[in-house]
Amino acid sequence: SAVISQKPSRDICQRGTSLTIQCQVDSQVTMMFWYRQQPGQSLTLIATANQGSEATYESGFVIDKFPISRPNLTFSTLTVSNMSPEDSSIYLCSVDRTGSSYEQYFGPGTRLTVT
Amino acid sequence: LAKTTQPISMDSYEGQEVNITCSHNNIATNDYITWYQQFPSQGPRFIIQGYKTKVTNEVASLFIPADRKSSTLSLPRVSLSDTAVYYCLVGAMNRDDKIIFGKGTRLHILP
Numbered sequence: 001s002a003v004i005s006q007k008p009s010r011d012i013c014q015r016g017t018s019l020t021i022q023c024q025v026d027s028q029v030t031m032m033f034w035y036r037q038q039p040g041q042s043l044t045l046i047a048t049a050n051q052g053s054e055a056t057y058e059s060g061f062v063i064d065k066f067p068i069s070r071p072n073l074t075f076s077t078l079t080v081s082n083m084s085p086e087d088s089s090i091y092l093c094s095v096d097r098t099g100s101s102y103e104q105y106f107g108p109g110t111r112l113t114v115t
Numbered sequence: 116l117a118k119t120t121q122p123i124s125m126d127s128y129e130g131q132e133v134n135i136t137c138s139h140n141n142i143a144t145n146d147y148i149t150w151y152q153q154f155p156s157q158g159p160r161f162i163i164q165g166y167k168t169k170v171t172n173e174v175a176s177l178f179i180p181a182d183r184k185s186s187t188l189s190l191p192r193v194s195l196s197d198t199a200v201y202y203c204l205v206g207a208m209n210r211d212d213k214i215i216f217g218k219g220t221r222l223h224i225l226p
Contacts, residue, residue: 104159109156
């Protein structure tokens with residue numbers, strides 16, 4: 001398994017501001033994923049981040065709103081830009097270490113509240 | 116990607132065996148069945164994966180009938196700490212097949 005940490009663990013932000021969430025993995029991984037989980041809901045994939053290339057966004061998510069960086073094989077950031085209350089969610093990063101996208105290891109999540 | 120259907124919620128008591136069934140009628144030949152567990156305020160945790168028949172690990176067993184159109188996650192002798200949401204996912208084990216979480220089954224263990 002992989003050890004994944006996220007910072008911050010939670011934050012309360014004002015609308016119109018931006019927050020950058022960091023994801024650190026204890027070993028090198030090729031692919032990292034970012035998910036959103038709204039209160040009481042299931043997880044929704046935002047984007048897939050490979051080191052050295054642009055992130056691939058899922059339908060309904062755009063780079064201007066959720067820019068992602070992947071500077072090396074152990075680190076990624078997700079920025080939630082120009083936030084509104086609808087962005088209040090838990091944001092999770094995950095990694096795939098086995099070559100199977102179905103065996104992922106998740107970080108603890110960042111709980112974001114936008115007021 | 117095969118669609119999955121599982122009960123929205125289940126209750127059980129400590130010490131009981133819990134079986135959560137997932138339907139996946141449109142499962143493809145190269146699809147695997149994967150289960151995740153998510154505790155409150157935590158990210159999901161991979162617990163078991165299988166292709167056919169039975170798979171067992173230290174956490175759970177996964178039973179898959181010959182037609183593979185359903186699967187059953189079995190948790191032996193549950194405790195209060197097994198209260199969680201359990202997700203059943205079906206898809207091919209390659210990086211091109213994006214993982215999609217359904218609504219999951221909210222399991223509540225009672226004392």
